[in-house]
Amino acid sequence: MLVAPLRLLPLLVLLSLPPRLVGAGRPLGRLGPGLAAPLPDLTDVDDPDGSRQAAIAAAAAAGQACRTVAFTAAKANYRRRKAGDRGTQVVFDRVVTSVGGGWDSARSLFRCSCPGLYFFTFHALSPSQGRARVDLMLNSSRVLSSEANYGGFDSGSNSALLRLGRGDIVFLWLAEGFLYENDARFRGYNSLSGYKIN
Numbered sequence: 001m002l003v004a005p006l007r008l009l010p011l012l013v014l015l016s017l018p019p020r021l022v023g024a025g026r027p028l029g030r031l032g033p034g035l036a037a038p039l040p041d042l043t044d045v046d047d048p049d050g051s052r053q054a055a056i057a058a059a060a061a062a063g064q065a066c067r068t069v070a071f072t073a074a075k076a077n078y079r080r081r082k083a084g085d086r087g088t089q090v091v092f093d094r095v096v097t098s099v100g101g102g103w104d105s106a107r108s109l110f111r112c113s114c115p116g117l118y119f120f121t122f123h124a125l126s127p128s129q130g131r132a133r134v135d136l137m138l139n140s141s142r143v144l145s146s147e148a149n150y151g152g153f154d155s156g157s158n159s160a161l162l163r164l165g166r167g168d169i170v171f172l173w174l175a176e177g178f179l180y181e182n183d184a185r186f187r188g189y190n191s192l193s194g195y196k197i198n
Ligand SMILES: *[C@@H]1O[C@H](CO)[C@@H](O)[C@H](O)[C@H]1NC(C)=O
Pocket: 139, 165, 166, 167, 168, 169
């Protein structure tokens, strides 16, 4: 996500300077205290050994490496379809898509290693005689909820844009009721998807 901005940084620095400061070699003494020296070549500012450029290149490469982060997990595990008194984490049996890391299938949670803006969406199906309230969790906090109510199979869903930092985890929590799944292969009525936007 930072590739373009980082590449543009020298240009942005240049453009953000007052016009009269731009122009190597111009004496700046009259412009303010401490500005007696000519403006140095902007590409060399504070970077005598090129380490700043190298750091920017490395950050850009890292950004490139995690530019695409996306996953879809589906099919709620049968042991985690009943909230009981305390609720339970929703555990998914299937990984439909997992790109760029992040989806931890063993723990059924998304762990952010590329900070940025993410979109998450989920679907939950309640059994014909039950209800399901599912919460989207960020670490130990509820972000928002879905409700699927009594009276026939009912589905609930919700979505959120989340700004995530490194180490943040996102998962689903069945807070009340039950989830329905059909155990036939390739079905998956409950799902969680997420992807990095920026
Ligand atoms: C979430 O937990 C991780 C791991 O403990 C931590 O690094 C991160 O700062 C937490 N994020 C929030 C938003 O609390």
